[in-house]
Amino acid sequence: MAAHIGRRLRRGATSGAVVAAAVAALAASQAPEATTPAADNTGGDQAVGAGDSASPSPDGSVTGNSPYYTDLPPLNTPNKPGVSTNLPVITGPAEAGIPASVYAAYKRAELSIRSTDPGCNLPWQVLAGIGKVESGQARGGRVDANGTASPPILGPVLDGVGFAKITDTDGGAFDGDKVHDRAVGPMQFIPSTWATWGQDANSDGKKDPNNIYDAAQAAGLYLCANDRNLALQADLDQAILSYNHSREYLNTVMSWVAFYQRGTHQVPDGTGVLPGSRSDGGNRGNGLHPATPLPTTPTTPSPTPVAPKPKPSESRPVTPKPPTVPEKPPVTPPVTPPTLPPAARVARLAIVANEELTTTTGNAFAGSPRVAALDASGKPVSGVSVRFEIFGTTDTRFAGGGTTATVTTGSTGLAASPVLRAGEKTGSFTVKATVVGRTLDAAKFAATVTARTADTLARVAGDPLTAATGTSFAQEIQVKATDKGALAPGVTVTAVIVTSKTDPKESTAGPSFKTSDGTTVRTVTLKTGADGLLTFASGDLLAGAEAGTYYLQLTAPGGGTTFIDLTVTAPATTDPQPTPEPTPSGSGTPEATPSPSTSPSA
Missing domain, CATH: 2.60.40.10 (Immunoglobulins)
Structure with a gap:
């Protein structure tokens, strides 16, 4: 039996690295106050304790003021005042036992929030008090290995019949009801509040109000909103009233907080004691199911002595009691409406x-x-x-x-x-x-x-452009680009050598542009300067090897275009020197006599 109980106790502390880290922190000391805050990064949406920075629900209540358990703790003290043990042993009254997974979730939420919001001074016993009143500690700890309530915990349908009326806000995603909302999970969040405050404290990729780790973390962040310091009774009262705006609710939660502060112990998951009385006097649609109670030793009630009836001779005169003065009902302080941060609104x-x-x-x-x-x-x-x-x-x-x-x-x-x-x-x-x-x-x-535009391109005045074949045009060419009469800087201009103004196609012969790598092309793209001018320096335009008339066509986005005439001439020719004619016979110049060696033989 002892081994069985040990396994049940460990189940709540072995649901992944998240819970392992929490239990390791808990085991570091027998006093919760001496536990070092968690420093890992395995829980919560960001680092441990890092929660949403939004303020409490605009509805003014986590639960939608749903019904709650009204049972009060027993009068006998669990342990000596101020003593709390983390050892998995069952001591004291059964109501002081908290299921292992639920206990670990409360402790982890306290450590997490104390590391990110130390000024809040959140004690885990406040979460335990609320958890007891809302769900009987997750129905006595009926949660799976990951801390998720099984089956889910649902409050009454908030249809306005005996309760508040809250129409559906989540499409039934959390509570399964597409008409009205219901409070969900061990800490009883209504869907609209969970949408703002939901946490993923066990790092399973989901923000689940039915998971005790997620719900405890979210509840702690909610209670600490509006810069509350829960070490101050006024702030603590305000925090609990913001959970359920009822003075009776506040008194019930605080009685359990005080009870748990005097001492608690862990019990196996699923064996916690459930409360029996609810504030609405029933269990309509709550979905809470009883857990297996802890075995208790039956006690024999002591007989109540009956006082003997007085003898007639010993009757005494009855003194009438003074009229009872009705007590003034307690005044519930107004709850300051929570303020959401700008982004959340x-x-x-x-x-x-x-x-x-x-x-x-x-x-x-x-x-x-x-x-x-x-x-x-x-x-x-x-x-x-x-x-x-x-x-x-x-x-x-x-x-x-x-x-x-x-x-x-x-x-x-x-x-x-x-x-x-x-x-x-x-x-x-x-x-x-x-x-x-x-x-x-x-x-x-x-x-x-x-692209930038120019509606006009015009050559700046200059001499006609002429060059002989095999040379280059010596004149500098400048073209001005304007758009709506203003200079057009930075305009992309396309320059092409063509042979016809009416059918401008790139020429296959004649002039060409000299590129920086020494090659020649007949189409280039240039850009006007800050002054709107496009410049071809002397020598940039080669005449080519074929004489003729060619044109430099320039076009720009916006419709600007112009043609510049290019004339290529053949090189000049030189007349040859005349050859002297032979002198005729009889002119006085003796003719050459053939050599005897060349004379024909007889």
């Missing part, structure tokens, strides 16, 4: 003045993406961090050179991105605006970068 980002964003290469956009952060009622929310991000293949950037920028909304809820400046790449891109820390739909803005 935003319901959507609305696009403001969605004008078309267009500019040319190298220029700034005239307008910027602007959004308004609005709550569920359409009111603006100030102090919201909005991230703007550029998506696309252009080289457009925000002022400062980045592709992302974060802006905080002002008093009117508006946020505008920094100035957008286009690079040298044309094309379309998108700017998306999102709320930092939320998963709301992004507001999207389309933008386009086009």
Whole structure:
């Protein structure tokens, strides 16, 4: 039997690395106050104890003021005052026993939150008191190896009949009800509150209100909201009342907190004692099932002595009792409505003045993406961090050179991105605006970068261009680009050598451009300078080997075009020297006598 109990106790402490770390911390000392805060990174959404920074539920209640157990702790003290043991032994009254997994979850939540919010001073006994009143410590510890209640724990249907009326907020995802909400899990979160405060304390990738580790962590963060210091009784009262706005609820929870502070012990999962009385007087739709109670030793009630009836002679005069003065009902202090951080209040980002964003290469956009952060009622929310991000293949950037920028909304809820400046790449891109820390739909803005234009190209005055074959054009050529009468700097101009103005096709002979690597081409792309001028230096244009008339055609985006005549001439020719004619016979010049050796023989 002892071995069986030991296995049951370990089950709550062996559900993965998360629980192992918690139990290791618990075993470090027999006094919870001496346990070193957790320093691992195996629980919670971020580091241990790192929870959402939102404030308590706008409904003013975690549970929707659902019914709760009203049983009070026994009068006998579990152990000596101020003593708490972590050893898995069963001592004291059965109600002092907390199921192993549930106990580990409370302790882990305390260590986690004390490491991130030490000023809250959250004691795990407060979580235990709430857990006892809400679900009887997860139905006496009926949880699986991961700490998840099995079957799920559901409160009554909040349909307004005897309870608050809360229409469905989660599509039945947590409570299985698509008409009304129900409180869910060991700590009884209604779905709308869980949506804000849900945690993944056991690192299984889910925020599950039916998991005791997730629920205990979320409950601790909720209680510590609004910068509460739970070491102060006023703040502790406010925290518990924010869980369920009832003075009776506060008194019941505090009685269990005091009981657990005097001493507790662990019991195997599934063997905790369930309360029996509920604040609504019944169990309508609660879904709570009894756990197997711990074996108890039956006690024989002592007979109550019956006082003998007085003899008639010994009767005494009856003194009438003074009238009972009715006690004033306790005054429940008002609960300060929790304040949600700005990001948590935003319901959507609305696009403001969605004008078309267009500019040319190298220029700034005239307008910027602007959004308004609005709550569920359409009111603006100030102090919201909005991230703007550029998506696309252009080289457009925000002022400062980045592709992302974060802006905080002002008093009117508006946020505008920094100035957008286009690079040298044309094309379309998108700017998306999102709320930092939320998963709301992004507001999207389309933008386009086009090439710079020139509607007119004209050669600056100069001599006609002439060169002989095999040489180069010695004259410098300058062309001015303008757009709507203004100089057009940075305009891309295409230059082509053609043979006809009416049918401008690239020539296969004649002039050509000399490139930097020594090759020649007949089409080049150039860009006008800051003064709007395009310049061909002397020697940049070669005449070629074939004489004739050619044209330099220049075109630019925006319609600007012009032709410049190029004349190639053949080289000049030199007349040859005349050959002297032979002298006729009889002119006085003796003719040569043939050599005897050449005379024919007789």
